[in-house]
Amino acid sequence: MSEIIEYDGEIWQVDLFERGIPGRTAGYFIKGEDNSWMLIETGPASSLEIIFDAAKELNISYDNLKHIAVTHIHIDHAGGLGLLASYFKNAQMWVHEKGKKHMIDPSRLIEGAKAVHGLEKFNQYGDVLPVPEERINILNEGTKISLGGRILEVWEMPGHAKHHVCFFDHKTKGLFSGDAVGLYAPVLTKKLNHPVMRPATPGPDFNGELMKQDLYRLAQSDIRRIHFSHFGTSISPQIVIDIITGKLWFCLETAKKYLSEEYPFNKIQKELKERSEKELFPYLTDLDINCEVVEAELELIMDYRNTINGILNYLNYNAK
Ligand SMILES: [Zn+2]
Structure with missing residues (x-):
């Protein structure tokens, strides 16, 4: 049994229980107009069973999961991509151009993750398997992924990392923000009655000037909701953007x-x-x-x- 929350517009948030922790990392299943599905964020490889359970609960067959995309290649978001590729043979795997080579050969990604997280935490993420090159599709600014006509459009957001993108859902005007708008704490937000957040600025990839530009671009956009990878959804995107910009x-x-x-x-x-x-x-x-x-x-x-x-x-x- 997995923890799933349904949002308007046929979007389901799955708690990936990253390293067993609740409310830490989310994956989002999106249903297309033709019963095709897309998953945004795989989480680490150790979250695989949860994705299987959630797919079963939502009646997503192996054949119908057509697209698996990650906002960026940090292992808490994309560590499970190689493993999922071996099970969901019909799915196209989507990563930003600048992350592609590290998904085909994850040795540098693994090295970097060990340095950032420490060995103990790294081991809890599970094995980072390579993604076969022929399975990878490239994301760039403006790339459109179509789910039977439902369009998810890619917006490059390189402030968090140069291989980072957000996905804008034309149907709901919802943004799958990855780490571009920081980290969001939905339960604390509800208790305190204001958005509780922290900027996501990890070394060595963070660029402050680019992140400010990303946030300015989002502030000018017409997004109506933000679906955070860490964690939950806000229906007050402009307030959230202002708060994270200030922080x-x-x-x-x-x-x-x-x-x-x-x-x-x-x-x-x-x-x-x-x-x-x-x-x-x-x-x-x-x-x-x-x-x-x-x-x-x-x-x-x-x-x-x-x-x-x-x-x-x-x-x-x-x-x-
Ligand atoms: Zn990240």
Whole structure:
């Protein structure tokens, strides 16, 4: 039994229980006009069984899953792509042009993931298998994937990583945002009555200027909903974009302030953590904090390690 939420417009969100954690990473099944299906995000290979269960529950046959696409090739989003390719033989696998070679030969992806996540966490993601080259289709700005006439259009969003895209669904005007609009905590958002978020700025791929441009482009667009890969859906896209833009700005300014000092990481972390605590803790009871999903969301929202590493890497690189 998997945890599935249905949204208007024949979209189903599946909790991929990344490394066993609830509410961390989502995959989205989208139904076309001709009973063809698309999956956006595979999650890591260790989420495979959940995808099988969800496909069964939604009555998606092996033949009808026609497209499997990832917003980018980080292993929490795309680690399972090679494994899924071997089961869903009829599906076209979609990745951005700049990620293609790393899905055909994932050795550098694996190396990078070990460095970013550490060996223990990396092992919980499961094996990253190569995707056969002939199964890969290329995504670029403007690429349109058609599900019997239902169009998913690709928007390149290179701020999080140069191989990152979002998918815009013409039918619902919904955006499958990957990590471009940061990380979203739906349960905390409901409890606090405002969007609870953190920018997703991992090293070594994050580019601050490009992420600002991505967010500006989205702010000008006509999107009506955002489906986050981490995690859940917001029906207030403009508010969410404003909040994440503000948080990104605050993280960048804080990092800049300490850049020339000793132990900048610790100083930046202290300031960002304190700010999050002020935002969240006065409004949460012990009962809230001891709930498994809230605990998982707090861990995600308060974990600034990758955020800071990515920003420092970006600022140092630009200072050269
Ligand atoms: Zn990512």
